[in-house]
Amino acid sequence: MVTGGAGFIGSHIVDELLKYDVKRVIVYDNFSSGKIENLREALRDPRVRIVRGSVLNIRRLMRVVKAADVISHQAAQLEIISAIMNPDRDLRINIQGTLNVLKCALKCGIKKVIYASSAAVYGQAQYLPQDENHPLRPHWPYGVSKLAGERYCIMYSELYNLDTISLRYGIVYGPREWYGRVLTIFTKRVLDGQPPIIFGDGTQTRDFIHVKDVARINILAMENDDVSGEVFNVGSGVGIRIKDLAYKVIKTAGRDDIEPIYADPKPFEMGRKPGELQHLVLDIKKAQKMLGFKPSIDFDEGLREYIEWARKWKDVWWRGEPRV
Numbered sequence: 001m002v003t004g005g006a007g008f009i010g011s012h013i014v015d016e017l018l019k020y021d022v023k024r025v026i027v028y029d030n031f032s033s034g035k036i037e038n039l040r041e042a043l044r045d046p047r048v049r050i051v052r053g054s055v056l057n058i059r060r061l062m063r064v065v066k067a068a069d070v071i072s073h074q075a076a077q078l079e080i081i082s083a084i085m086n087p088d089r090d091l092r093i094n095i096q097g098t099l100n101v102l103k104c105a106l107k108c109g110i111k112k113v114i115y116a117s118s119a120a121v122y123g124q125a126q127y128l129p130q131d132e133n134h135p136l137r138p139h140w141p142y143g144v145s146k147l148a149g150e151r152y153c154i155m156y157s158e159l160y161n162l163d164t165i166s167l168r169y170g171i172v173y174g175p176r177e178w179y180g181r182v183l184t185i186f187t188k189r190v191l192d193g194q195p196p197i198i199f200g201d202g203t204q205t206r207d208f209i210h211v212k213d214v215a216r217i218n219i220l221a222m223e224n225d226d227v228s229g230e231v232f233n234v235g236s237g238v239g240i241r242i243k244d245l246a247y248k249v250i251k252t253a254g255r256d257d258i259e260p261i262y263a264d265p266k267p268f269e270m271g272r273k274p275g276e277l278q279h280l281v282l283d284i285k286k287a288q289k290m291l292g293f294k295p296s297i298d299f300d301e302g303l304r305e306y307i308e309w310a311r312k313w314k315d316v317w318w319r320g321e322p323r324v
Ligand SMILES: NC(=O)c1ccc[n+]([C@@H]2O[C@H](COP(=O)([O-])OP(=O)(O)OC[C@H]3O[C@@H](n4cnc5c(N)ncnc54)[C@H](O)[C@@H]3O)[C@@H](O)[C@H]2O)c1
Pocket: 003, 004, 005, 006, 007, 008, 009, 010, 028, 029, 030, 031, 032, 033, 034, 035, 053, 054, 055, 056, 073, 074, 075, 076, 077, 078, 093, 097, 116, 117, 118, 119, 146, 168, 169, 170, 171, 172, 173
């Protein structure tokens, strides 16, 4: 069962699961940001079932969890700024929603819960690369709610012996991603013939990981029965500077005529986040050692694929809104 299975990452997990000899893959999603189009390929497979429902509707959730044996819990709200404006909603979906999944999993005797956490649990990097022992000082409601979900997972493993694994994703990118985030915004602007706008001096770094690698580590986590209660970073281990990212997008899109521009808006202006992270580079040795995880898609190759996809879908999916 994949909660949030109609979303960007969840739908790739569904695709990956279908490569295996699984009897059924259940998508549980309220379609608040997920899309049926994300499951276009998957729906050709008769093993896929879609249930429209919220993780906040525990009765409905329980009925569906009864039919599952492993859960990959991806459903969440992940808008940083809207969570700052409305932390209660973020709390409900990300914390209460996760607790509901764990309660149902325990009651229904589920074998394992994989939890989609986030590198946002670290807050500003104190050192690089950030390993799993890095201080946990989230400075956005989203990071706080993701961390709370993680702590509930660990607690359920320790207190009730429920097998849970938390995966702290870095910046996930790839086909089906249309958020208003740095790579998607740069891509959209460049495909529209406009310069990417770099906030600050562009030396901020981000750890990008391809969505197919994220889907794969979800499967590795499902297969491994010796890591209950563990938390793993999921990134590439490489930091890309935002100004380099802008040039990569320009070059890959074949628009060498465009030059990025620099701006220094105040927080909340032009979509800039307050407390913007300076650096995010994850140490992935633990996942390599304990799960046998190795990112397989090089960023330049993944970016080529992403830009091709974005070009194909641009007019259909992006009409100016941050989420379509
Ligand atoms: N995309 C990233 O870079 C990134 C980074 C770190 C962590 N994550 C985590 O990965 C997970 C998946 O994120 P994504 O990028 O695919 O986002 P997404 O918005 O595409 O997917 C989230 C899915 O959850 C569904 N959903 C939201 N609220 C729900 C509810 N109450 N009940 C049922 N379904 C609900 C949405 O409809 C959507 O399909 C999230 O838990 C997110 O916090 C993502």
